[in-house]
Amino acid sequence: MDFTPRSGTEPLAAPSIALVGNPNTGKSTLFNSLTGQRQLVANYPGVTVAKKSGQFSAHGRTWNVVDLPGAYSLTPRSPDEKITSDVLLGRVPGESIDIVVCVVDASNLRRNLFLASQVLELRRPTIVALSKLDLLVAQGQRLDLQKLQEQLGVPVVPIHVARKQGVTELQSELERLRGRIASGQWQPAEHGLISGKTSGQFAEGPDSDHSETAARYAWIDQHAMLACSTRPNDANKLGEEGRHGEGSQQAGRSRPQVSWSDRLDGWLTHGISGSLTFLVVMFALFLAVFLIAGPAGDWVDTGLGWANLAVSSWIPAGMFRDLLLEGVIGGVGNFLVFLPQIFILFLFIGLLESTGYMARAAYLMDRVFSPLGMSGKSFLPLLSSFACAIPGIMATRIIERPRDRLLTIMVAPLMSCSARIPVYSIMISVVVTANIFVQAAFMLAMYLIGVVTALVIVYVWKKLIWREASPEFVMELPEYQFPHVSEVVRRTCERSGEFVVRAGTIIMALTILVWAANYFPRNDQEVAVQLAEISRLETEIAGQSSETAESSQETLSNRLNELQVEVAALRQEQSFLGQGGKWIEPVVRPLGWDWRIGCAALASFPAREVIVTTLGILYQVGDPEENRTELELALRQATWPGTGKPVFTIPVALSIMVFFALCSQCASTLAVIYQETRSVWWPLLSFVYMTVLAYIGAFLAYQIGTWVGL
Amino acid sequence: MPRFPLWLVLEMSFLNLSQLPIGRSGEIVEVSGAPAGVARLQELGFQTGRTIEMVRPGETCIVKLDRCKMCVRTCGACVLVRPL
Numbered sequence: 001m002d003f004t005p006r007s008g009t010e011p012l013a014a015p016s017i018a019l020v021g022n023p024n025t026g027k028s029t030l031f032n033s034l035t036g037q038r039q040l041v042a043n044y045p046g047v048t049v050a051k052k053s054g055q056f057s058a059h060g061r062t063w064n065v066v067d068l069p070g071a072y073s074l075t076p077r078s079p080d081e082k083i084t085s086d087v088l089l090g091r092v093p094g095e096s097i098d099i100v101v102c103v104v105d106a107s108n109l110r111r112n113l114f115l116a117s118q119v120l121e122l123r124r125p126t127i128v129a130l131s132k133l134d135l136l137v138a139q140g141q142r143l144d145l146q147k148l149q150e151q152l153g154v155p156v157v158p159i160h161v162a163r164k165q166g167v168t169e170l171q172s173e174l175e176r177l178r179g180r181i182a183s184g185q186w187q188p189a190e191h192g193l194i195s196g197k198t199s200g201q202f203a204e205g206p207d208s209d210h211s212e213t214a215a216r217y218a219w220i221d222q223h224a225m226l227a228c229s230t231r232p233n234d235a236n237k238l239g240e241e242g243r244h245g246e247g248s249q250q251a252g253r254s255r256p257q258v259s260w261s262d263r264l265d266g267w268l269t270h271g272i273s274g275s276l277t278f279l280v281v282m283f284a285l286f287l288a289v290f291l292i293a294g295p296a297g298d299w300v301d302t303g304l305g306w307a308n309l310a311v312s313s314w315i316p317a318g319m320f321r322d323l324l325l326e327g328v329i330g331g332v333g334n335f336l337v338f339l340p341q342i343f344i345l346f347l348f349i350g351l352l353e354s355t356g357y358m359a360r361a362a363y364l365m366d367r368v369f370s371p372l373g374m375s376g377k378s379f380l381p382l383l384s385s386f387a388c389a390i391p392g393i394m395a396t397r398i399i400e401r402p403r404d405r406l407l408t409i410m411v412a413p414l415m416s417c418s419a420r421i422p423v424y425s426i427m428i429s430v431v432v433t434a435n436i437f438v439q440a441a442f443m444l445a446m447y448l449i450g451v452v453t454a455l456v457i458v459y460v461w462k463k464l465i466w467r468e469a470s471p472e473f474v475m476e477l478p479e480y481q482f483p484h485v486s487e488v489v490r491r492t493c494e495r496s497g498e499f500v501v502r503a504g505t506i507i508m509a510l511t512i513l514v515w516a517a518n519y520f521p522r523n524d525q526e527v528a529v530q531l532a533e534i535s536r537l538e539t540e541i542a543g544q545s546s547e548t549a550e551s552s553q554e555t556l557s558n559r560l561n562e563l564q565v566e567v568a569a570l571r572q573e574q575s576f577l578g579q580g581g582k583w584i585e586p587v588v589r590p591l592g593w594d595w596r597i598g599c600a601a602l603a604s605f606p607a608r609e610v611i612v613t614t615l616g617i618l619y620q621v622g623d624p625e626e627n628r629t630e631l632e633l634a635l636r637q638a639t640w641p642g643t644g645k646p647v648f649t650i651p652v653a654l655s656i657m658v659f660f661a662l663c664s665q666c667a668s669t670l671a672v673i674y675q676e677t678r679s680v681w682w683p684l685l686s687f688v689y690m691t692v693l694a695y696i697g698a699f700l701a702y703q704i705g706t707w708v709g710l
Numbered sequence: 711m712p713r714f715p716l717w718l719v720l721e722m723s724f725l726n727l728s729q730l731p732i733g734r735s736g737e738i739v740e741v742s743g744a745p746a747g748v749a750r751l752q753e754l755g756f757q758t759g760r761t762i763e764m765v766r767p768g769e770t771c772i773v774k775l776d777r778c779k780m781c782v783r784t785c786g787a788c789v790l791v792r793p794l
Contacts, residue, residue, distance in 0.1 A: 072750075072753055072754060073750075073753045075753075077750060108776065108777070108778045110776050111754060111776060114755075139777060213749065213753055214752070214757060217755070262765075265766075265772070265779070269766055269772060362781075363770060366770045366781070367769070370770060370783060370785075376781075469785050469786060470785045471785060471786075472747040472751075472784055473781070474750060474751060474754055474781070475780065476779070476780050477772065477780060
């Protein structure tokens with residue numbers, strides 16, 4: 001397929017460029033410094049791979065840029081790589097690229113040129129942006145740019161984005177190339193690359209013809225690599241490591257100087273010191289999430305309180321106000337409170353990724369995962385799932401093998417996400433009044449239950465059902481570097497924004513549905529007595545002059561409050577949700593639950609954090625978010641009708657917590673599983689297996705707990 | 711002195727990548743196994759004739775290839791090296 005410029009009144013008035021390159025080449029950093037704030041993150045049509053596009057102005061025109069996911073080859077192995085090759089091969093409708101900018105990591109020139117050579121073979125207008133030249137120099141090597149440019153037949157522009165070097169030069173080169181295309185002077189370079197590979201032949205699945213790969217590398221060694229030489233004064237020290245055809249005895253024994261990155265790896269990938277450091281890093285991560293995000297969540301809470309107040313004072317009482325207060329603000333608020341935690345987790349993970357540590361963590365975790373049949377690539381998605389399963393599931397796109405990706409998606413929701421924290425903390429504080437260490441142990445146990453269950457499921461699924469060997473695992477360990485903080489913050493904001501949009505819409509819609517199930521049918525006759533009393537008290541309070549004793553005013557408003565809570569509870573009992581709770585009582589009895597807990601669990605299926613609010617309504621506490629201690633007190637005092645025994649004992653609390661730890665109670669997660677797998681069966685399977693597992697787990701927790709005599 | 715066939719003598723002087731001792735380098739002699747795995751390894755530069763250095767041995771090992779560190783577990787694929 002030969003390239004033909006788009007036709008129009010003025011050809012290439014607003015040219016489109018695509019950035020392509022191996023992972024870790026600085027491609028996204030270049031994208032950000034080109035486009036600044038003018039970015040848009042969306043999805044490619046029909047797939048869930050994120051599409052980052054943006055614009056910049058240079059030389060009097062607007063340029064459209066799209067940042068393609070990192071790839072090692074145009075023969076794709078993962079969904080991310082597939083989109084890169086599809087866009088470059090013109091297989092994505094509505095995506096036309098005028099100029100390809102291929103970002104090549106100079107410090108790892110040979111391997112990066114593999115993809116570059118494939119891109120060159122597409123015979124499209126291309127510019128090579130050469131990054132990390134400083135690392136190449138530090139390795140004691142020298143690169144003749146002129147020679148490289150001659151060999152590749154395309155312009156080569158060195159860039160150093162962190163130091164803001166090379167971006168203007170790149171823009172000028174783009175403009176020059178655009179001018180040549182527009183005036184019809186541009187011709188694809190003839191490099192005598194392995195012939196016969198036309199664009200249509202890439203991306204047809206794993207290539208069994210290895211001779212093509214070998215021929216490509218041979219071309220790279222005999223042409224492009226000629227531009228790279230070892231500096232004369234460093235030649236003796238370094239030797240000619242790994243140069244093709246020069247694998248002499250001397251080359252193998254030569255010991256290059258030990259870089260600080262190597263020294264750090266000596267410590268961080270070591271079996272003992274590496275594992276210890278890993279544990280400390282993970283501990284610090286969770287500590288940061290809880291310590292910093294807690295107060296930040298409270299601010300969100302305060303903000304929501306103001307929103308509530310504003311709505312209550314401006315909008316007249318009625319169904320619409322109830323919908324806004326309980327459905328919209330309550331629904332959005334329920335998950336916005338977790339936003340700080342998710343933000344901090346993303347920030348921390350982003351910083352670790354930026355330094356290069358994440359790849360080492362994946363290496364360490366691969367040793368745990370491989371006996372179970374998974375690879376270290378599943379580590380990052382599972383770690384993200386501790387904040388929220390949604391970004392965790394989205395992060396599985398880096399996993400090459402579809403089955404490994406599916407299995408990771410299936411177990412990711414078992415990691416205790418931040419929405420489970422309120423359930424755990426309220427249950428623990430209700431039944432465990434002992435010291436804080438016992439409480440912490442209970443919390444830890446809940447996290448472990450999810451992790452251990454996930455590992456067992458992976459093992460059973462992989463080894464007994466699919467009967468597969470562990471997948472091969474190849475991952476680059478990039479050089480350590482200081483994190484690019486502004487870049488990380490920007491990416492964290494992007495990811496959090498993506499989460500808000502995805503989860504916010506679904507959660508809000510579902511909360512409105514639950515709210516409706518909890519609100520209707522609304523029969524005022526059943527609560528007529530209480531309503532009459534309420535309106536009488538209201539007029540009485542309004543009629544009282546300011547001189548009336550404060551104490552009598554307080555008694556009246558207290559009585560009013562009690563009545564309102566009573567009405568809410570009665571209405572709850574009559575609502576569809578309340579009826580459902582009564583109906584499922586026989587099912588939840590073996591778990592030690594009364595109808596109200598069953599009802600709260602039922603209401604929490606769309607979003608598990610709803611349980612706290614629902615319990616508050618059911619146990620007749622005003623606003624449980626504000627009256628956390630009041631709710632705890634009410635729960636402690638709750639008794640079984642007739643016997644007078646307390647409802648919330650340790651076995652009951654354990655069974656509730658185990659149920660929430662294992663159950664699939666998040667509609668957004670199911671929706672994301674559907675989006676990622678494009679099948680209704682996987683979300684359905686996820687829902688069924690987790691819910692059955694949760695029931696069995698809760699049953700065992702209650703029965704064993706009672707039997708042991710807790 | 712018993713005579714061994716040539717292939718056995720050659721075989722004995724080659725090691726599986728995971729057997730290469732720490733700090734030692736070897737020349738890749740063969741990459742074989744499942745096509746998809748082999749293709750990816752070759753694209754990443756694991757090719758006959760290249761020199762590879764063992765940084766951290768084990769089933770999941772860390773190797774240095776072209777000055778680039780990579781972590782590899784070659785299930786289903788076999789990377790045969792000749793120690794240098």
